[in-house]
């Protein structure tokens with residue numbers, strides 16, 4: 294008889310809402326989990342009180358989750374290292390850990406952004422900053438609003454890696470009665486879906502902040518998916534990824550939920566708040582604010598049209614009045630539907 298597999302050891306870098314929630318997911322799936330956080334009070338609270346009152350008020354964490362302020366101690370001995378810091382900070386957090394990562398560890402990016410300046414996807418940033426083979430990197434993305442998962446509401450996700458072994462290891466590490474991972478070899482497609490849906494959620498939020506209803510929301514979501522698909526196909530992604538959990542699934546969750554930071558920030562902008570005030574009022578990481586620029590840059594370099602993304606960049610960063618956003622999109626030349 295084959296002996297049962299030994300419990301996996303996991304590290305999570307980032308003690309915010311998703312890092313802490315994913316640590317709970319891993320622990321519920323049977324892993325021994327250490328979270329790295331830079332805030333000593335949060336680390337203390339996670340380890341000794343099994344709570345993270347700043348990011349997940351009212352949620353009790355499994356006893357199997359502990360935390361440290363030492364990132365090297367967190368990754369020591371880990372089989373799986375999950376990364377959940379803001380995308381624009383990932384390189385700074387990971388590069389100093391290149392010589393601390395265990396040789397056999399795989400790294401899973403939980404982040405949904407595209408790096409400014411380099412226009413790299415997070416799996417590229419992870420492999421480059423840790424100097425590891427991309428086959429040791431996975432990305433996890435899907436309709437995964439942290440708070441619902443922390444309350445153990447059922448959901449599914451996609452674990453993508455160019456290596457089936459890596460994807461299966463990460464899927465095994467996080468699968469539980471309420472969290473169902475599907476594997477997918479399409480890293481590019483899964484990752485783009487996660488990053489660009491944040492930009493589309495900003496656009497939906499802006500329209501709702503202006504008082505527009507469900508027709509507008511459905512239009513922005515549907516044409517947003519077309520934009521994501523166009524960019525993904527230009528980068529070699531698999532067309533089947535886009536209607537799946539990482540694509541349509543995450544768009545629906547993020548564009549519909551008041552828990553989404555991107556959606557919420559968009560609503561503030563739609564109601565007339567300045568970007569700086571909206572960032573403060575939203576709290577937490579709204580990746581689309583920065584990634585809209587890198588996504589648009591990537592699209593422009595490939596000659597891919599992304600009118601919604603472009604409109605969001607213009608409203609957030611180039612002073613376009615919100616009232617002119619809809620006109621800008623609707624005045625585009627008429628064309629046949631489709632990608």
Ligand SMILES: NC(=O)C1=CN([C@@H]2O[C@H](COP(=O)(O)OP(=O)(O)OC[C@H]3O[C@@H](n4cnc5c(N)ncnc54)[C@H](OP(=O)(O)O)[C@@H]3O)[C@@H](O)[C@H]2O)C=CC1
Pocket residue numbers: 307308309310311312313330331332348377378379380382386403404405406437438439440576577578580
């Ligand atoms: N929340 C969600 O529902 C989901 C989020 N994601 C993705 O996960 C990633 C992390 O998001 P999330 O956890 O929600 O973000 P939060 O804003 O909740 O937490 C961010 C975490 O990163 C830390 N951090 C912030 N700035 C730095 C820095 N300069 N250096 C190191 N650490 C830093 C914060 O530390 P401190 O507390 O000390 O400020 C905090 O621990 C994002 O890419 C997001 O898109 C993906 C799926 C779901």
Ligand SMILES: O=C(CO)COP(=O)(O)O
Pocket residue numbers: 405435436437438439491494543546547552553554555556578579580
């Ligand atoms: O990615 C998410 C849900 O899948 C979380 O969305 P926000 O980052 O907008 O909160």
